[in-house]
């Protein structure tokens with residue numbers, strides 16, 4: 001009965017940041033086929049295994065289908081079904097009571113990786129409610145590179161893989177597995193086929209190291225040191241773009257004398273990369289024009305994230321690769337409603353001073369609360385009490401560093417509501433759980449606010465189950481119940497129309513078009529200068545003193561000091577089969593990766609008496625977990641690469657689905673946080689191992 005399948009266009013979502021244009025094959029209200037859309041400008045027909053499995057989310061038997069209210073003890077696994085009006089009323093009453101007693105800031109609004117418009121509607125809800133506290137994992141995901149970019153060169157420099165480039169440095173970016181922020185690997189692979197060179201900076205032999213001209217297998221957590229050595233070589237050997245440096249940079253001489261100390265020989269000891277290889281990597285990047293740095297999460301997974309991002313942006317600048325086609329560019333957004341206006345930032349002008357973490361003096365423009373500060377406010381009522389939270393699209397028990405502390409904080413809250421599509425360890429400790437409609441089941445806009453210069457249409461293709469509401473509908477209804485009605489609509493779809501209005505098109509027209517892209521313009525600085533206080537790229541920050549920031553990028557030691565008790569270096573990376581802690585319950589994906597896999601070098605395995613498939617205990621100063629040993633020489637013998645995001649949906653509800661057994665963030669801590677972004681160490685941690 002092939003004939004009666006109707007193929008409709010949409011874009012992938014919620015399996016990563018999204019990006020691939022998809023064709024969904026429909027029979028009635030059911031998706032019966034899915035494939036990459038050859039017309040997709042980012043993916044040209046490509047779709048990964050997660051995208052192909054994504055319709056399985058909709059029909060899963062364990063999906064949440066009606067609002068639940070806890071009965072009995074927190075985390076006891078007992079629930080009663082309630083109606084939507086009752087659920088909204090209950091949440092509204094609790095949040096309003098907390099607001100009356102402790103003020104609006106005592107309510108936190110928490111979101112995980114932004115998945116679509118729901119993230120921005122949640123910020124609007126927080127702003128209209130009067131709470132400055134939007135909590136999210138941005139401290140370990142993109143905020144460091146975006147905001148450091150704004151301070152250094154006035155924009156967030158994203159790799160431009162849409163134009164031919166001579167060389168791409170994959171700096172801690174496993175793009176063939178993670179398709180970071182819609183930088184779909186297909187774009188890069190096509191360039192590689194056309195002769196683009198690749199340099200990989202990664203402690204693991206990732207798929208693209210096979211095609212790389214040079215692979216720098218660094219010690220996890222030493223990216224800032226390596227980037228400084230690159231600067232040293234480029235400057236000492238005179239490989240920089242002299243015209244650009246002279247006309248468009250501030251503080252070159254200071255940077256040049258500062259990086260003299262970071263010789264390849266000295267940095268080799270820290271990074272474990274041979275001096276000659278460091279020279280080769282730096283020279284290749286500096287002498288290829290244009291060249292792009294595709295940067296990944298590791299640059300923001302330790303306390304030195306600001307220095308790493310600063311050093312890399314300085315490198316892009318002095319090598320003449322900023323805002324040139326095929327380099328790292330300022331993507332121009334299409335003419336749509338700006339984020340601040342959409343989120344009604346005008347209603348909370350004092351937000352920055354009022355946010356929980358203001359006392360930590362994080363860098364200006366960080367507009368989400370790093371999780372560590374949220375938990376401290378709950379547990380210690382410092383700097384003020386936080387008593388209630390609304391969480392959507394997030395699983396903090398797995399996602400935040402120091403999971404035990406997260407558990408303490410979540411269970412101490414006077415009120416917690418969680419919206420998800422299935423029961424999770426985090427939802428298990430909530431008072432109210434709401435069932436979300438998910439991707440394919442409502443109109444949405446992808447890539448809004450991500451800074452890549454485009455937005456993608458994700459029109460609804462099937463109806464959600466009766467009891468499931470899209471997040472934006474829930475927020476629109478909650479908005480009417482806890483804030484002034486004037487900010488909300490009868491029909492939540494109007495929120496999307498608001499975004500598109502400046503462009504003069506409706507959502508229906510947008511969906512037909514598929515996407516909107518900003519104009520392609522490069523070297524904007526030629527007419528306007530850089531949007532920094534000096535109008536130039538600030539190799540040395542002109543406002544460092546005012547904001548108490550290091551003026552020049554620096555290396556002042558490892559993220560964690562070496563400790564002979566914990567002789568191995570632990571890092572983590574994401575699985576190509578899952579999104580963080582999501583979707584272990586999708587059979588098709590679970591079959592591909594049934595267990596949490598920890599990579600260990602065969603020599604190290606031999607030393608510790610470990611064989612393939614053994615249950616292995618990984619222990620840090622902060623806790624221990626069990627994962628399954630996989631012997632492989634893709635890691636250095638001194639490094640252990642564990643999996644992030646594991647819980648077991650098949651586990652008992654009362655055990656919160658075995659959330660402690662293999663959860664990487666049991667091994668992390670927040671006792672030491674980076675100053676600028678409040679970032680903890682997720683990579684480069686001392687550990688020891690033993691057979692279970």
Ligand SMILES: Nc1nc2c(c(=O)[nH]1)N[C@H]1C(S)=C(S)[C@@H](COP(=O)(O)OP(=O)(O)OC[C@H]3O[C@@H](n4cnc5c(=O)[nH]c(N)nc54)[C@H](O)[C@@H]3O)O[C@H]1N2
Pocket residue numbers: 015016017113141142171172173174175177178179180181201202203204206218219220221222223295296297298299571572573574575576577578579580683684
């Ligand atoms: N399949 C899948 N795709 C995803 C996600 C997912 O969970 N699964 N998550 C999405 C999200 S939110 C994000 S932010 C992006 C992140 O995407 P990536 O930035 O690619 O993320 P990671 O897998 O954390 O790390 C990438 C690489 O860093 C290496 N690495 C580990 N430690 C270090 C180190 O100290 N230094 C360096 N230089 N490299 C190191 C790892 O070996 C790995 O190859 O991916 C998005 N896409």
Ligand SMILES: Nc1nc2c(c(=O)[nH]1)N[C@H]1C(S)=C(S)[C@@H](COP(=O)(O)OP(=O)(O)OC[C@H]3O[C@@H](n4cnc5c(=O)[nH]c(N)nc54)[C@H](O)[C@@H]3O)O[C@H]1N2
Pocket residue numbers: 014111112113137140141297392393394395396398399400401419420421422424436437438439471572573574579580581582583644645664665668682
């Ligand atoms: N150790 C370690 N920790 C990390 C990282 C790491 O690499 N290592 N990576 C960090 C990074 S980069 C990020 S971005 C964060 C990610 O942190 P989170 O975004 O909290 O990660 P997930 O575990 O994917 O949780 C997302 C939840 O959203 C649910 N969901 C899916 N679709 C919908 C929907 O339509 N509506 C609603 N309401 N819910 C939905 C999923 O079922 C899932 O439970 O984790 C960070 N934490």
Ligand code: SF4
Pocket residue numbers: 012013015016017018019020043046047048049050051052179184
């Ligand atoms: S790469 Fe990302 S956007 Fe593309 S199909 Fe896979 S999950 Fe979806």
Ligand SMILES: [Mo]
Pocket residue numbers: 113140141142
């Ligand atoms: Mo992320």
